[in-house]
Amino acid sequence: MGANVVLQARLQQLGLSQDQLADRCNDALLAITGRPGNMSSRTVRNLLDGSSQRPIGRTCVALERVFGCPVTDLGLSAPHSLQEDPMRRRAFMLSTTGTAAATVPVLRRRGTVGMSDVDRAAADMETLVEVDDRQGGNASLAIRALSARKKVLDLQQRNASERVRRALYALAAEYTNLAAFSYIDLRDLDAAQRYLNEAGTFSGLSQDPFAGIHFWINIGLLSSQRKNWAEHRASAHAAVATKAARNDPFFSSLARARLALSHAALGDRRAAKKALGSAQDALSKATQDARPRWTSFYGPAELNHISAITCFRIGEHAAAEAMAHRALAKIPREFQRNRALATCQLASAQLRQGEPEQATQTAVAVFSIMNGAPLPQRIRTLVGDFHRDLLRIAPSTTCTREWVERMRDEWSRV
Template identity: 35%
Template sequence: MDTTRNAVLEAWMTEHAYSSNSLADAVNLAVERLTGRPGGLDGSSIRGWKAGRVTWPKSATRKALEDISGLTAIALGFVPRGRVLSTPAPPQQQEDPDMKRRTLVGGIAAAAATVAVPGTSSPRRIGMSDVDRLQKRFAELIASDHRHGGQLGIEQRAAALANEALNLQNTHSATERVRSSLYASAAAFRSSAMWAAIDGRRFDDAKVHMREAQALAEMSGDQAIKFRIWSHAGTMYRHMGRPAEAIAANDVARNLRITRRDPLFACLGHARQAATYGLTGDNMAVRRALGCARDAFDHADQSLSRPMWMTAARDGAEFETLALAAHLRLGNFEQAETHAHRSLTLLRPQMQRDRAINTTRLAAAQLGQGDVELAIVTAMKVPSDVATQHARVTRMLQDFGAALRTTASSRTLVETWTEHAAVRGITA
């Protein structure tokens, strides 16, 4: 049996910092996403690929690997059954290892281009202009999320755009820089799909998107998108009521290099951790985290260019929103109301989803202080379309109604809200 080593796969793994075990884990997760059942690979399986003992993996495994890498199986050095595997010329004994690595990595891109466009000798080369085009689509997606949030259509569109970015990898040649940028774009789209699923309380779907986004982010090496994904993971676990996992995910985000280079990322990391500490009831931890977030915000250079999804963090609205969530969870209703008013002042007009959420939180803070009539007036300000079409807002308004019925002494006020909720279609 011919067991010529798969040098192309080895080079790709080296380039993207995959060990045999970590690649096995990534492929198993991708197989689960494709088939609904986890893959059964381990480190020895991947070592078999590299050694050439397995020249053509099973179809589901092959597709999973192609999804992760953005390359076809053939471009990764695998050979379909029935074809002859050519043996590469042995390297010179004194060959420079760095030169060998560059040669092999270049071979991956060349093989991908040749396989992707059969019968052509010079496939179209993609460049940063193609990446810029994807970034414009990402901007449109973020804008849609700010207006609507949580919608299944946004999730599906984001996932489709992630696949489009990966397809460019498969069908065109590109420099290493462009390929890294495409992986970052795919990770960004997938993280938006993840966020839409979280916002719509479709947590099982969110976890699938998270795993895919994490794999793509690792291949891109983009610190900002890694931060976004792990921060979203923390928020997901917080909404699921699993604070230990939320804290762990937030810690990964807060310990990335980018938080040391840019205090605004550190601010966001601390503020999101504060919201999670609110879930644990740890008042001191919340105040300490918010203090760190405020200090980091004050030291942030506002002139720096940052990803568009950081807009609310740059404005200070995100800090106020997360402080509001933390204090509301702790029952610090007066502080929560203060942060609510600040957030609503800072939020940009197009951020309709966040405005609706924070208006509902403001109503809850007012209710917690006994201002029943004012709380009802505030809750009624949430627009009907957001109240009925956004799962998180609907759930929050239902919780507000339940709290109102429990605490309000005026039957008339309770009936006023109940009638309003019934007309809006947001009753429990």
């Protein structure tokens, strides 16, 4: 049992307090039944903290009316008796055009799940990964990923072959990894940890090598955000040891690139360069095989970006600048978040070489790259790091004053 983060996020989107949600639900019941409901803030609190996961029928009907979706999309389970509840049917009729033609008939579930069901359940993955590529993680993306995961896990309750069950667990792991990655971008690291724990369980149940290495890569990313470099290194070693990395040079390169970041952060220059060289060699041997959609971010451009970070951490700032330029020359325009991250790295490398004017011009480009989209918290953190370094290295320059003004404008707009 854990907190219902899906319902929490939907509540935040509506801008409601627990008392206000209870009031709206009671109003909904009044509109549907002619009698006011008796929900309280305690009822809502129990739903949010996970102590109530299958609310009674009246509560379900009220929640569905307020949020405009089934309770299963809110991280909750409906009582079995609610499937044919006349009050629920009436609630949905009132929320549509009011005609019988507007209602959707309830279809009887088929008893057995097959691979075609798995393929349909995976349909949202492409869209969600594309959103992540463009804008980075956000609360809406995490909610959508968890909602898709809920549908996948519901399929596990039906009859299926062992092959299908493993495929469903692999898909659940991928949706959970995507939600966790969004929370890493949002810098909600506790939520990311919870979902990565779940992703690890689903990955193990699936026995899927791609889900396994994805889990370790994300564990490493979370560790890096916490600056726990020993754990980051351990997760990179675990990724290197996975079946995916052993069998495919592409995944071997990805894992060894993460290992290079670990060694650099721990001050081991020689090991960092060795791991980076191994990552480059492995990538040169990788073929154009079909791989999971989440791997689309990795290739020569991302490896150049990782090389820039590695060089920066071991104090080779000129090399870091060169690698960041190479990365930006190859990162696709639609990968806005990755381009913004590489631009932050480039600006920091320029600043450390005593070029504050050039560095601030580069850093300003981050805002135009994101094209008005909110900056993921991970990018905001890097911009904040650059800001503090600039004030320390060149506190009295004109470019610093101009940067401070631009920061004030951008942050107030956000």
